Amino acid sequence: MNFKIMPKAAFPGWVNRLRDHHRVVGPKQKHGQYVFDVIDDVADLVLHYSNSVLPPKKYLVPQKEVLLNYRLDGSHLEIATEPEPTVILGVHTCDVHALKLFDRIFSQGFTDQHYQAHRESVTLVSLECLETCSANSFCRDMGTASATDGFDLHMIDLGAAYAFSVGTEKGADLFKGFHQVFDALDSDLAVINETLQEKWGRFPYRLDFDVQEMPELLKASFNSALWDELGQKCLACGSCTQVCPTCYCFDVTDEVDLLLEEGQRVRRWDSCQIHEFAMVAGGHNFRERLAARQRHRFMRKGKYQMDAYGMVGCVGCGRCARACLAHITPIDVMNELYVRSQAEEAPALAGLMEAPL
């Protein structure tokens, strides 16, 4: 693989140069947590961070996005999305995997040009995680603790320098006119390999089964009593889906100004955990029960997205566990489903073993 090496001392200068032509965003510390925000001062950028409160999806599918601007008298109607060129720095690889799923979702069938416009305006500089970033994350299990594509540039912290793997031409362009990057030497490659090899020991497995088994496990658990138990605990606040890097469901509403002259068609993050999510005009609710809504969330993550898009819909970041006021965590839920499935399977398997050949 082709790597570029940048001494750490040169890094702030590089970020400042990026700011000439881009909005540069990256992880910052805020009230003891980390958030992606605009970097006005390189000193604010924190590259050794635990998962951000919200994933960087907010720059591709904003919490509130105006789709159309119009005048109510019909004299004016225009598409509103005009994204600015943005470099997102320091994206953890779980979030890179999440955006790969978004790329599929928003282009399969009908292309969502609003997402596309944001996507094209963004240059993604991801960061190799060298240790698990929270007790809730299970990226090792989900296969998202590293990434081979989906980024424009990918950084590895080598201590004294950063190694960059170039994913796309858009990524390579970020080095244009900047001279303090070097082609990696064999000695650099040795350090890179050593760094990568050492990291895996710092990522514990937290699921009791392999991710490949997850869709089947969920399929077999559709009628599990666990969903009712989760329904008893869940507060239907929707926090889990707001912080989830692979959740993108949205609502569309019209907003008009006080003079009733101009209006906007707006999309906002929505949540399948909210009571009204699957309710139709007339009042019928296709997911009235909390248990059904919790089940739908876990099914989407572990099975449905695989069925629809060929990728598991959870990247193991653990943000939903941290955000949940009722302490519902995907690690506990998945492991509990697994334990119960084993308990059910055991007698059947035992029978199989005893059967004469």
Next chain:
Amino acid sequence: MNMLLDEVKQSDSIYMPIPARITAVTTLTAQEKLFTIELPHELCLNHEPGQFVQVSVFGVGEAPISITSSPSRSNGTFELCIRKVGDLTNVIHRMERGALLGIRGPFGRGFPIERFRGKDLLFVCGGLGMAPLRSLVNEVLDDRGNYGRVILLYGARQPADLLFQDELAQWQARDDVEVHLTVDCPDEGWNRCVGVITRLFPEVEVDARNTVAVVVGPPVMYRFVLKELKKLRIPKGNIWFSFERRMKCGVGKCGHCQLNHVYTCQSGPSFNFAELEFLEEAFS
């Protein structure tokens, strides 16, 4: 003529409605009105029976509405049967001839009428289900020679709620259409069946192997009708349903209309039972 959906796709946003004009408004019942819609010059809808459009009023919002006119009778204009049930539909009900609406679509998968050819058709309809079903019924009747028997079972809450009563009378007058009606609450003049839609099944005999059933109505009806259709031994792949869900975007993105992993706005709203059998949420 260019197709409306191509026009929508070619704009820079799949969420951009195309302006269309209301050319006629007919009151059908206390709750439902029929709107005739004209698309801009040189645009046609080119829909399949069972498909829907996203209808919007700027300043109010957007909602999915089934197309009630058949492709065979949608030359330049098409019809929407709209029940006054939410914010948007209440506003639309106050609109008059000449008013503009925004239209995107047609979206979703309609009924595969080419597969219905040569078969006996059993239409099972509850309430507002007649809105999408009428498109299919008229498409079939305008090409009558290509189908076998046409049987309609239609239930409504009360006689006054039956939709398209003029056409219903015409269908009943024909000797090549078998119409069976039922209502929950009869009035004094009602001398036909009383009760839920399944009460009509004893009146019907079908050649199961050659029958396609098409079921459109409120969600609660489907489980019970399915039981009757299984009793008649109609093959799974020939039992068709329309699954109306909360289709917010119409293009398989917003997530509201999902049935397990399936977006009903894309893979549906029409599904046959062989496809639905393994979607646990379909009849729950």
